[in-house]
Amino acid sequence: DADVTxxxxxxxxxxxxxxxxxxxxxxxxxxxxxxxxxxGLGLRLIYYSFDVKDINKGEISDGYSVSxxxxxxxxxxxxxxxxxxxxxxxxxxxxxxxxxRETQYFGPGxxxxxx
Amino acid sequence: xxxxxxxxxxVTLSEEAFLTINCTYTATGYPSLFWYVxxxxxxxxxxxxxxxxxxxxxxxxxxxxxxxxTTSFHLEKGSVQVSDSAVYFCALSEGSxxxxxxxKGTLLTVNx
Numbered sequence: 001d002a003d004v005t006x007x008x009x010x011x012x013x014x015x016x017x018x019x020x021x022x023x024x025x026x027x028x029x030x031x032x033x034x035x036x037x038x039x040g041l042g043l044r045l046i047y048y049s050f051d052v053k054d055i056n057k058g059e060i061s062d063g064y065s066v067s068x069x070x071x072x073x074x075x076x077x078x079x080x081x082x083x084x085x086x087x088x089x090x091x092x093x094x095x096x097x098x099x100x101r102e103t104q105y106f107g108p109g110x111x112x113x114x115x
Numbered sequence: 116x117x118x119x120x121x122x123x124x125x126v127t128l129s130e131e132a133f134l135t136i137n138c139t140y141t142a143t144g145y146p147s148l149f150w151y152v153x154x155x156x157x158x159x160x161x162x163x164x165x166x167x168x169x170x171x172x173x174x175x176x177x178x179x180x181x182x183x184x185t186t187s188f189h190l191e192k193g194s195v196q197v198s199d200s201a202v203y204f205c206a207l208s209e210g211s212x213x214x215x216x217x218x219k220g221t222l223l224t225v226n227x
Contacts, residue, residue: 004158033214042204042217043159058214090158101147101166101208104215106158 003027004107006091012113013081021076021110023091030096032074033104034058034066037088046089049074050096081114088112117142121205121218128195128225136190136221138179138205146209148172148181148188153202153220162190162203195225 004025013019023032030051035043045058047066055068063085067075078085088111092104122137140146147166151159163172168183177192188205205218 040219042219043215044217045214048214092159101164103149103161103164104159106151106160108156108158 004091004093004105006089006107006110008110009108010111012115014115015082017081019078019081019112021089021091021112023074023076023107025072025091025093025105025107027093027105028071029093029105030071031094032068033092033094034064034074034076035090035092036060036085037090037109043090046076078112078114081112083114086112086114117146117207117209117216119205119207119216119218121203122221123219125222125224128223130197130225130227131194132225134190134192134195134199134223136203136205136223138188138190138218140186140188140205140207142186142207142209144209146207148179149206149208149215150177150179150188150190151204151206151217153204155201159204195223197225197227199223200225 007022033048034046037043044060049055049068052068065077088109090109091107094102094104118141149164150162152162153159163174165172165181171180179190202220202222204220206215
């Protein structure tokens with residue numbers, strides 16, 4: 001089984017709808033991240049969490065919210081979806097490490113289309 | 116702030132050709148540097164990393180050397196295979212928040 005799973009893998013929704021993307025991990029890592037990938041822009045950080053009680057905004061958090069329900073679960077919500085949130089969304093995890101040397105482990109991604 | 120600039124693609128090579136993908140960075144301190152690879156339809160996975168100046172990361176025939184004097188971390192492989200076709204991302208991590216800053220990615224296609 002995959003260490004980092006994301007559900008759903010694909011989602012089509014309409015403008016104004018609220019949706020939730022879920023991420024679960026079995027790696028036992030404290031740190032979890034949400035990124036979005038857009039063609040030609042690389043990956044950009046939306047939110048990150050260093051433990052259940054520590055949640056932080058990334059560079060593009062507007063229009064998104066997150067919930068860290070447990071060490072293993074980190075959900076991303078779009079409160080009112082808009083077309084420019086159409087993208088590929090990745091969840092990632094990492095250990096609590098030493099000065100940024102730790103590897104991040106990525107899920108397979110959720111492809112979201114907002115009509 | 117931190118930034119990563121990598122060679123724009125797409126890059127198309129024939130099998131067994133030599134590969135270089137350039138990556139330069141801007142950071143205020145002493146970052147760790149990474150190359151991640153994304154195969155079609157999959158998430159990113161770590162290819163190699165280097166955590167201090169002059170370190171060389173290597174994996175699967177790929178290599179990159181952390182050059183502080185030129186703020187570079189170029190990816191090289193001596194002989195590419197069709198299975199190396201993927202998108203390659205250069206990234207850095209610095210500071211107490213340990214966030215990754217990614218380049219825009221370079222699409223590599225290797226033809227038989």
